[in-house]
Amino acid sequence: MTLLRGFARNPVLGLGLVLLVVFIWLIALPIGMILQDAVTAQTGDGARTGVADGALTGYYLTRAFASRMSGIIFFAPLWNTVLVAICASALALMIGSLLAWLLVRSDIPLRGWLAGAMLIPYMLPVWTFALAWVTLFKNATLGGQPGWAQALGAQPPDWLAYGAVPTIVVLTLHYIPFAILIIGGALQRLDGQLEEAARMLGARRLTILRRITLPALRPAVLSAGLLMFADAIGEFSVPYILGLPVQFETLAVSLFRAISTQQNGMAAVFAGAVLLIGVVTLGIDAWMLREARRFTTIGGKGAISRTAPLRAARWPIFAAVMGVFIISVIVPLGVLFLSTLMHIPGRFTLANFTLDYWIGTNLPTVAFQSGILLTPEFWNAAWNSLRIAGMAALAAGVLGLLVGYVVARSPWRWLAGALRGITFFPYLVPGIAFAAAILVLFAAPRGPIPALYGTPWILLLALIADQMPFASRVGISAMAQLGPDIEDAARMMGAGLLRRLRSIVLPILNGALATAILLSFISGIKGVSLFILLAVPSTDVLTTFSLRLVDYGYAQAANAVVLVIAMLALLGSMVIHRAAGANFAQGLER
Amino acid sequence: MPDISLQNLSKTFGNGHAVNDVSLTIKDGSFTCILGPSGCGKTTLLRMIAGLEVASSGDISIGGQMVDAPANGRFIAPDQRGVGLVFQSYALWPHMTVAQNVEFGLSLQRMSADARRARVAAMLETLRIADLANRYPSQLSGGQQQRVALARSMALAPKVLLLDEPLSNLDAALRLAMRAELTRLHREFGTTIVFVTHDQWEAMTLATDIVVLSGGMVQQIGPAIDIYDAPCTRFVAEFIGNPPINIFAAGSAAAAALIPQHMGPPAAITVGLRPEAVQISAAASTGVLEATVTALIPTGGSWIVEMSLQDGGPAVLHAAPNRPDFTPSQRVFITPNPAGLHFFGPDGRAISVSPMQKETS
Numbered sequence A: 001m002t003l004l005r006g007f008a009r010n011p012v013l014g015l016g017l018v019l020l021v022v023f024i025w026l027i028a029l030p031i032g033m034i035l036q037d038a039v040t041a042q043t044g045d046g047a048r049t050g051v052a053d054g055a056l057t058g059y060y061l062t063r064a065f066a067s068r069m070s071g072i073i074f075f076a077p078l079w080n081t082v083l084v085a086i087c088a089s090a091l092a093l094m095i096g097s098l099l100a101w102l103l104v105r106s107d108i109p110l111r112g113w114l115a116g117a118m119l120i121p122y123m124l125p126v127w128t129f130a131l132a133w134v135t136l137f138k139n140a141t142l143g144g145q146p147g148w149a150q151a152l153g154a155q156p157p158d159w160l161a162y163g164a165v166p167t168i169v170v171l172t173l174h175y176i177p178f179a180i181l182i183i184g185g186a187l188q189r190l191d192g193q194l195e196e197a198a199r200m201l202g203a204r205r206l207t208i209l210r211r212i213t214l215p216a217l218r219p220a221v222l223s224a225g226l227l228m229f230a231d232a233i234g235e236f237s238v239p240y241i242l243g244l245p246v247q248f249e250t251l252a253v254s255l256f257r258a259i260s261t262q263q264n265g266m267a268a269v270f271a272g273a274v275l276l277i278g279v280v281t282l283g284i285d286a287w288m289l290r291e292a293r294r295f296t297t298i299g300g301k302g303a304i305s306r307t308a309p310l311r312a313a314r315w316p317i318f319a320a321v322m323g324v325f326i327i328s329v330i331v332p333l334g335v336l337f338l339s340t341l342m343h344i345p346g347r348f349t350l351a352n353f354t355l356d357y358w359i360g361t362n363l364p365t366v367a368f369q370s371g372i373l374l375t376p377e378f379w380n381a382a383w384n385s386l387r388i389a390g391m392a393a394l395a396a397g398v399l400g401l402l403v404g405y406v407v408a409r410s411p412w413r414w415l416a417g418a419l420r421g422i423t424f425f426p427y428l429v430p431g432i433a434f435a436a437a438i439l440v441l442f443a444a445p446r447g448p449i450p451a452l453y454g455t456p457w458i459l460l461l462a463l464i465a466d467q468m469p470f471a472s473r474v475g476i477s478a479m480a481q482l483g484p485d486i487e488d489a490a491r492m493m494g495a496g497l498l499r500r501l502r503s504i505v506l507p508i509l510n511g512a513l514a515t516a517i518l519l520s521f522i523s524g525i526k527g528v529s530l531f532i533l534l535a536v537p538s539t540d541v542l543t544t545f546s547l548r549l550v551d552y553g554y555a556q557a558a559n560a561v562v563l564v565i566a567m568l569a570l571l572g573s574m575v576i577h578r579a580a581g582a583n584f585a586q587g588l589e590r
Numbered sequence B: 001m002p003d004i005s006l007q008n009l010s011k012t013f014g015n016g017h018a019v020n021d022v023s024l025t026i027k028d029g030s031f032t033c034i035l036g037p038s039g040c041g042k043t044t045l046l047r048m049i050a051g052l053e054v055a056s057s058g059d060i061s062i063g064g065q066m067v068d069a070p071a072n073g074r075f076i077a078p079d080q081r082g083v084g085l086v087f088q089s090y091a092l093w094p095h096m097t098v099a100q101n102v103e104f105g106l107s108l109q110r111m112s113a114d115a116r117r118a119r120v121a122a123m124l125e126t127l128r129i130a131d132l133a134n135r136y137p138s139q140l141s142g143g144q145q146q147r148v149a150l151a152r153s154m155a156l157a158p159k160v161l162l163l164d165e166p167l168s169n170l171d172a173a174l175r176l177a178m179r180a181e182l183t184r185l186h187r188e189f190g191t192t193i194v195f196v197t198h199d200q201w202e203a204m205t206l207a208t209d210i211v212v213l214s215g216g217m218v219q220q221i222g223p224a225i226d227i228y229d230a231p232c233t234r235f236v237a238e239f240i241g242n243p244p245i246n247i248f249a250a251g252s253a254a255a256a257a258l259i260p261q262h263m264g265p266p267a268a269i270t271v272g273l274r275p276e277a278v279q280i281s282a283a284a285s286t287g288v289l290e291a292t293v294t295a296l297i298p299t300g301g302s303w304i305v306e307m308s309l310q311d312g313g314p315a316v317l318h319a320a321p322n323r324p325d326f327t328p329s330q331r332v333f334i335t336p337n338p339a340g341l342h343f344f345g346p347d348g349r350a351i352s353v354s355p356m357q358k359e360t361s
C-alpha cells in the first residue's frame, strides 16, 4: 500500500523497475539460458547423452574438454583464437604506440591530416580487409575465380593466402587506429612538464622515454591491449573468410558451425568459453582502470608539449607512415573497387573492365544475374540494414537516456546500481556469444512472446541490447550534467514525469542523444558478428548478405556490397566528426 | 489566511536527520527568514514546504489545509499548494527564452494563449526585464537570471513564495538592488515570503521574523532584534553578530570575573560579551579585565580592536565606530556593558538575568 503510493508519487521508481525487467529479459535471461544449455541434454541428443531431453548432462562439456575429440573440437580452435588475438593485439599495440607518438609528439609532415587519416581503417567493417586479401592472394586451394597474384602468374602458398597469418595481419591493420586513439589520447593528456622536469635534471631522451613516459602510459597501453584482445576473441568474419579453405577455426567460427549444424549443446559450450574469456579480460581491464585512476595526474595546464624534431629522418618516417596508410586504406578499398569492375580478377586489359557487376543484366551466373544495384535482394538487405540499425539506434538511445534518468534520479541506490550493471554487461560479452544466447531465448515461443527467429525483430532486439552499454553510458553521463533543480522547477508547476522528459530533459540533452544514436547506427550498419547467427535470407542485412555472397562464390557482388557498407560507415563517421568532433573519438574507443 | 504551520517535522536521509522535529508557524504576509550555517537543513525544510520532498514524520499545513502528513498518508502535490519556489541555482531552462521560461507554467495551467502573453508581459514588466524577453538564460547576467527565476515563480501568483539563498550568487551592488526589489515585491503583492540564507546580515536587514536553524533543529524564532539582544542558546549568540561575540570559556579566570556572584557556581557558566559592549580604558581603576592590544583592524566604516587577555584564552574583540586612540602592545582595561553580557549553562542554553541583576554585577 505505501509502496503503491510511493510509485504514484515517484514514477521514477516504476520506470526504473520496468526498465530493469526489460533488461533482465533481454540481457540476463538469454545469457543464463545459454549457459544452462551447456549442461542440459538438447532435443535429439538422447542417444549420445544417454539421458532424457532437458535433463542435466555433462556430455557436452566432456566432449569439448576431455574426450578423444577435444583436441580437434575445442583446443585447436581455442589455441587459434588465443594465438590470433595475442599476435594481432601485440602487433597493433607496437605499431600503434609508435604511430601515436609520431602523431602527437613529433614534427612529422602533415601531422593534422595524418591524425585523421590514420583512423579510417577503424571506421571500415573489418572484413573489408579480409575480402581484399582473398581477392589479392587467393590460390588454387580454393576453386572458382583466381586471385590477382595468381592471375599475374604467382602462386601464393597456403600459409600466406589463408589461415593464421592473414587473419593476424588483417586484424592488426584494423586495430592499429584503435591503439593510436587510446595511446595518443593518453599521450596528449600526459603533462609535458613531467618530461621537462626530468630533462632539467639532465636525463637523456631515451632515459626519459624509458623511465617517465612509458611508465606513465602503461595503464593506457595495457587497457588498449586488453580491449583489442577481447574484441579479437569474439571476431567472427575475418577467420571465417580467411580460415575456411585451410580448416583454420577459431572459437567464434566453431560456435557458428555448431549452430548451423544444430549442435546446440556444443554451441553453448563454445559460447560459454568465448563469454568467459571476454568477461575475464574486460573485467581485468575495468579493475585496472579503477586502479589506474588512483594515480592518474592529468596535467593539462602549461602542458604545451614541445614536438620532437625528427630532423633528417623526417621524410623517410613520413613515407613509412604513408605506407601504413596506403596498405590499410588505399590498397584494400582500391582492390575491392577494381575487383568489382573486372570480369576476370587481376587481368588489367581494357576489355576485361565492366560495370556489369553493379548495373549489368543477364550475367552468365546461376543466380544474381543482374548487377548488384539491380538486384532486389540487395535493396532488401539495404533496407533491412537501415531500418534495423536505425530503429535499434533510436531505441537504444532513448532507453539509454531513460536508464541515465533513473540512475540519476532514483531514490533507491540499488535500482540505479542494478540498471547500470545490467546495461553494461553486454560490453563484456563478445557479439557472437551474445547472439547465440539471444537465439536460444527467441528460437521458440516463450510465454506471450512468439518465436522471433526468422523475423527482423530478433536482429532488432539483439542490436538494441548490444548497444546498451554505450547508450546507457551516454545517458548516465548526460543526466549527471543535468542537476535536479531544473526538473524540480517544472515539477513545482505541475509538470508530470512524461511532460518533464518531453519538455525539459529531451530538448536539453538532444545533442548528446543525437550523437549517441548516430554512433549506434553506424556500428549497427557495419556489425556482423552479432547478426550472422540471427539473420535468415529474407531478413538479411547488408553485412550478412555480403557474407552469404562470399559463401556462394559471387566475389564481385560480395565486394561491391562491402564497399557500399564501407562507404556508409565512412560517410556516417565523417558526419559525426563534423557535427561533434569531441564525441567522435569517444565513440570509436568503445 | 495562508499561515504555514509545521508540526514536529522531521526528514531523514540514509545518513541521519536533515531536519529534526521542527515546529513553527509562519504568519500570513510575513517575510520570514530561515537562517543557519551550511548543511543545517534549510534547503530541505524549504523543499518539504514546497512539496518536492516528502516529510519522514510530522506534518505541514498551509492556510489550514494539511499538505503533508505521512502518518495518515496525506500528500498534496507541489503544484496544488499555491507555493512558488526560486532555486538556489535559479534552475532556468536553458533551451527556452526568458519569455518561454515564464510562460511554461502558465501553459501547464491551460491558460489561453492571449492571457498567457499578457501575463508574461506583465511579469517581465514588474521585474524590469521586458527587454530581455527573447534572450536565452546563457546570455543573461546572474542578477538578470535571478529576476527571470522570480518572474517565473510569481507568474503563477503563488500565495507563498519560497526563496532559496536568493542573494548569495550576486555581487554586493546587485545584492542591495535585489534586496530592495524583494521588499518592494513583498509590499506590492502581499505575498508571504519565506527565504533561506546563511548570511545573517541578509536575514537581519530583510526579515520580519527569523528562524535560526542548526543541525536540523530550531534554535530560536523571533524578530531580528530579539534574536540579537536575547539569544536563547550559545549557538545563536555566536552565529548572529559581526564581529562575532566574545566567548569566555567556563572555568576561566575571565569568565569568573564577569559572572555576578548570585548566579551560583561560576565553574559551569560560559560568558558571552558582544564586541560593542566591550568598553576599554587605559586606566586600571575602572576595569574588570586586563588585556594587551594586539591589533587595530579597519573594517571600512568602523574599527575592531583585537586584544589578548593577560591570562591567555582567545582574542577579545571590541567594535568601535571611530578610530580608537590605542596602539598595539598597549596595556588596557576592559569593562563590560551589562546589556551585551550573556550567560550560558553547560547545555548551551541561555541563563536569564534580569536587567536589574545585571546592573548590580
Ligand SMILES: Nc1ncnc2c1ncn2[C@@H]1O[C@H](COP(=O)(O)OP(=O)(O)OP(=O)(O)O)[C@@H](O)[C@H]1O
Pocket: B013, B014, B015, B017, B018, B036, B037, B038, B039, B040, B041, B042, B043, B044, B045, B198
Ligand atoms: N537527497 C539527499 N540525500 C542525502 N542527504 C541529503 C540530501 N539532501 C540533503 N541531505 C543532507 O541533509 C543535510 C541538510 O542539507 P540541506 O541541503 O538542507 O542544507 P542547507 O542548509 O540548505 O545547506 P547550504 O547552505 O549549504 O545550502 C546535509 O547534511 C545534507 O548532506
Ligand SMILES: [Mg+2]
Pocket: B042, B043, B044, B088, B164
Ligand atoms: Mg541549501
